[in-house]
Amino acid sequence: MQTSHVRLALFFALCVVACLAAFANPGAAQRGYWHYMVHPVAAVQDEVIRFKDIAVPLTDHGKSQWAKLSELALGPAPESGTTITLSQDRMARVLRERIGPAAASTRIPNQTVIQGGGHVVLEEDLRSRVVTFLTPKVRSMGEEITVRDFRLPSHIFLPHVQDTLELEMATTPQPGRNSLRFLVRSVDDRVVRRVTGTVFLDVWQTVPTAGRPLNRGTPLALDDVTFQRKNLAYLRDQVWNGEGGPWQIRTPIGMDQVIYISALEPLPAVRRGELIMLVYEGELVRLQIQVQAMADGAIGETIAVRNLQNNNEVLARIRDHETAVVR
DSSP states (O other): OHHHHHHHHHHHHHHHHHHHHHHHOHHHHTTTSOOEEEOSEEEEOSSEEEHHHHEEEOSHHHHHHHHHHTTOEEEEOOOBTOEEEEEHHHHHHHHHHHHGGGGGGEEOOSEEEEEESSEEEEHHHHHHHHHHHHHHHHTTSOSEEEEEEEEOOSEEEESSTTOEEEEEOSSOOOSEEEEEEEEEEOTTSOEEEEEEEEEEEEEEEEEEEESSOBOTTOBOOGGGEEEEEEEGGGOOSOBOOSOSOOEEESSOBOTTOBOBGGGEEEOOSBOTTOEEEEEEEOSSOEEEEEEEESSOBOTTOEEEEEETTTOOEEEEEEOSSSEEEEO
16 A cells, blocks of 8 residues: 555656656757748848748747747858759758757758749738739629639749739639739839739629529519529529510529529510511501511511411511511
8 A cells, every 4th residue: 555655656756857847948848849840932132041031930949949040051042033942851951950959840841942032922922912902803793702712823932122013814803713913023114924823703692583483485574583692603694684674584494593684585576476567668658468477576576477468478577566567
């Protein structure tokens, strides 16, 4: 029984010693952590690459050591406007030689690209610039707009600190995927580089839909129309805006499906087989005769009509529900 008490006391004593050691040595408490991280891209302004140019501290221990590590030189910087690429293995060797044991707790990317002079714009900043650029252009497109699925470069190097980065689009923004282009412009207003990217726009809008299945030839009535919120990015055609008509269904529309303008056609003023008056209007004479419509026709359309007396057919323009005109 005493042996058990001795073992328990020894266990607690070891725990206290471990805790005191951790407080005395923060690095020991964070052993196994990445204390530093190397950026995948960096721009160096001096002739020498220093640890602070390509890396940042991640932990309290890393920050406590940063003052003595950040200024350590890793090697000569590339010439202004040019880049060098270091693989993960090569960067690890350089860090072991220059910063010693701290290299073992440094997170290194698969490769690091370093430019001499200028500056680098990272993907996070590129996304922010895209959103700022698009916001005023898409504000009136719908009730709610979301910018997502950015396909942009991971970074863009600008050769000189006075170079600027601009954005342009070849076309007006539309729901769905849109292409855009980054322009690197030099201080003398020359475009020295173009980089492309894309972004997806979700545009939510309340649109007319069918309240019941609508078959071909059915007149479109107000009672047939309901309204639902849809993402215009996934609509295949131009949505009917509720104007014009009267309309009839040109291609069948299922219940709750969007009403596209291509699915509508003007409601015929004259139906095939109906008897109407054919009017001839000359400068001095006006004649009329009863004829038979050989096709459906909306007001303003030209259809064939048949003279009931001699069966001859002529083309006439529909004036109203009862009359066609020939000149």
